[in-house]
Amino acid sequence: MRRLYHFALSPHCRKVRLALKEKALDFELAPIEPWAADPDFLVLNPAGEVPVLVEDDGTVLAESQAICEYLDEAYPDRPLIGFDPVHRAETRRLVAWFDLRFHADVTNYLVGEKVIKRLKGEGYPESAVIRAGQHNIRYHLDYVSFLSERRNWLAGEEFSLADIAASAQIACVDYLGAIPWDDFPLARDWYARIKSRPTFRSLLADQVRGLPPPKHYADLDF
Amino acid sequence: MRRLYHFALSPHCRKVRLALKEKALDFELAPIEPWAADPDFLVLNPAGEVPVLVEDDGTVLAESQAICEYLDEAYPDRPLIGFDPVHRAETRRLVAWFDLRFHADVTNYLVGEKVIKRLKGEGYPESAVIRAGQHNIRYHLDYVSFLSERRNWLAGEEFSLADIAASAQIACVDYLGAIPWDDFPLARDWYARIKSRPTFRSLLADQVRGLPPPKHYADLDF
Ligand SMILES: N[C@@H](CCC(=O)N[C@@H](CS)C(=O)NCC(=O)O)C(=O)O
Ligand SMILES: N[C@@H](CCC(=O)N[C@@H](CS)C(=O)NCC(=O)O)C(=O)O
Numbered sequence: 346m347r348r349l350y351h352f353a354l355s356p357h358c359r360k361v362r363l364a365l366k367e368k369a370l371d372f373e374l375a376p377i378e379p380w381a382a383d384p385d386f387l388v389l390n391p392a393g394e395v396p397v398l399v400e401d402d403g404t405v406l407a408e409s410q411a412i413c414e415y416l417d418e419a420y421p422d423r424p425l426i427g428f429d430p431v432h433r434a435e436t437r438r439l440v441a442w443f444d445l446r447f448h449a450d451v452t453n454y455l456v457g458e459k460v461i462k463r464l465k466g467e468g469y470p471e472s473a474v475i476r477a478g479q480h481n482i483r484y485h486l487d488y489v490s491f492l493s494e495r496r497n498w499l500a501g502e503e504f505s506l507a508d509i510a511a512s513a514q515i516a517c518v519d520y521l522g523a524i525p526w527d528d529f530p531l532a533r534d535w536y537a538r539i540k541s542r543p544t545f546r547s548l549l550a551d552q553v554r555g556l557p558p559p560k561h562y563a564d565l566d567f
Numbered sequence: 568m569r570r571l572y573h574f575a576l577s578p579h580c581r582k583v584r585l586a587l588k589e590k591a592l593d594f595e596l597a598p599i600e601p602w603a604a605d606p607d608f609l610v611l612n613p614a615g616e617v618p619v620l621v622e623d624d625g626t627v628l629a630e631s632q633a634i635c636e637y638l639d640e641a642y643p644d645r646p647l648i649g650f651d652p653v654h655r656a657e658t659r660r661l662v663a664w665f666d667l668r669f670h671a672d673v674t675n676y677l678v679g680e681k682v683i684k685r686l687k688g689e690g691y692p693e694s695a696v697i698r699a700g701q702h703n704i705r706y707h708l709d710y711v712s713f714l715s716e717r718r719n720w721l722a723g724e725e726f727s728l729a730d731i732a733a734s735a736q737i738a739c740v741d742y743l744g745a746i747p748w749d750d751f752p753l754a755r756d757w758y759a760r761i762k763s764r765p766t767f768r769s770l771l772a773d774q775v776r777g778l779p780p781p782k783h784y785a786d787l788d789f
Contacts, residue, residue, distance in 0.1 A: 391710070392664060392668060404653055406653075406656050406660070407660050408659065408660045408663045408664075410632070410659065410663065411656045411657075411659035411660045411663060412656065414636075414655065414656065414659055415652050415653070415655065415656040415659075418652040418655065419652040419653075430637050430640040430641040431626055431628075431637070431641075433636065433637065433640065434628050434633045434634065434636065434637040435633075437630065437632065437633035437636055437637075438628070438629050438630045438633045441630045441632065441633060442614060442630075445667075446614060488613070
């Protein structure tokens with residue numbers, strides 16, 4: 346069986362899980378705490394990071410974007426990146442925006458401080474870091490609002506990997522109850538449409554031990 | 568004329584320049600200091616980062632990997648990513664390794680402290696940061712050596728975007744004279760083959776004002 350090594354609150358892992366689901370590909374999840382630097386895991390990915398996907402025939406794939414591009418090429422039904430080169434470039438620009446910038450500005454601060462630091466045994470969250478993440482998120486929700494006012498989905502008419510990358514980040518932050526939804530109705534409408542996709546349901550059912558999500562997290566009405 | 572907004576010692580810009588050259592596409596360079604946050608430039612890329620490519624018809628493309636994927640799709644002669652999906656995934660894994668990890672571990676520390684800090688008027692380099700970059704580089708040159716002992720080029724038999732992404736980072740660091748070549752003969756052999764490619768020559772001719780590169784920088788024999 347195809348296997349995805351992942352960590353439940355890793356946005357890059359959620360991105361790959363959503364892509365697999367959208368393509369209706371079966372897989373099993375192998376939970377990893379990558380910072381434990383398990384030697385067997387380092388053989389799979391010298392970067393020591395999740396996600397890592399292992400195909401049925403043993404092919405090992407690392408790096409979330411390399412994995413998603415691979416899935417779109419190897420299983421071309423239900424394409425996730427777009428059709429013409431210019432539109433595909435826009436999808437990829439936005440994927441990078443969320444994978445890199447949203448992650449560095451927001452998710453890394455909030456999930457990093459509130460969850461990963463604790464799991465690593467590195468002590469208590471720093472309130473200055475959390476405040477920075479909470480400050481930055483507003484700018485990012487403005488950008489999601491801006492895009493979703495102009496386009497049906499973030500990268501254009503069709504649902505794409507840009508929506509997946511964005512919602513993977515946002516779901517991790519929403520798990521912490523840290524999204525000020527009331528101030529961003531357009532972003533909320535877009536995320537409500539994502540949440541109602543069947544592919545998103547299993548992801549919303551995940552729980553991190555000792556850290557239950559807020560009530561609204563899995564609700565379609567939030 | 569196709570135009571690339573760039574900064575001379577930005578590895579992500581060098582990656583796109585090399586891809587354009589390998590594809591024999593004409594372009595002019597528009598130098599930008601992205602941290603100046605010029606409003607006209609922010610219209611082109613809300614991320615405020617170089618590289619940004621503007622095609623003849625006005626199409627604007629941002630994010631180095633989105634640009635390179637676009638170039639490979641729009642100008643399919645001399646493909647740079649590979650052929651079958653698994654091999655393409657390996658190329659992309661390595662591209663991300665150099666774009667993200669080598670950059671964060673090495674280039675960002677060295678070019679960031681020694682060049683960009685000065686251009687931004689943020690004071691003198693911190694020696695602890697420089698030492699961290701110099702320490703990390705050894706691990707990365709080991710990995711380049713490991714790959715080039717096993718493969719003709721970094722991602723496999725063919726020269727690819729992985730070689731481009733790696734040499735783009737390394738050239739920026741080598742400009743500062745910070746690569747311990749003598750300790751890494753296999754990495755040196757691989758880089759000598761890169762340097763002898765005609766596509767690499769114009770890049771090696773670039774100079775940053777007030778900061779000439781060391782003698783060996785543009786030499787084929789180093
Ligand atoms: N560029 C990578 C980033 C993946 C990443 O950052 N993974 C984190 C979890 S979100 C990780 O495994 N970190 C390892 C650690 O913290 O030691 C990708 O897109 O797959
Ligand atoms: N993910 C981006 C990264 C580009 C990047 O980091 N660009 C730097 C120069 S190497 C930049 O423009 N920084 C803007 C700043 O420092 O304000 C890409 O691959 O294009």
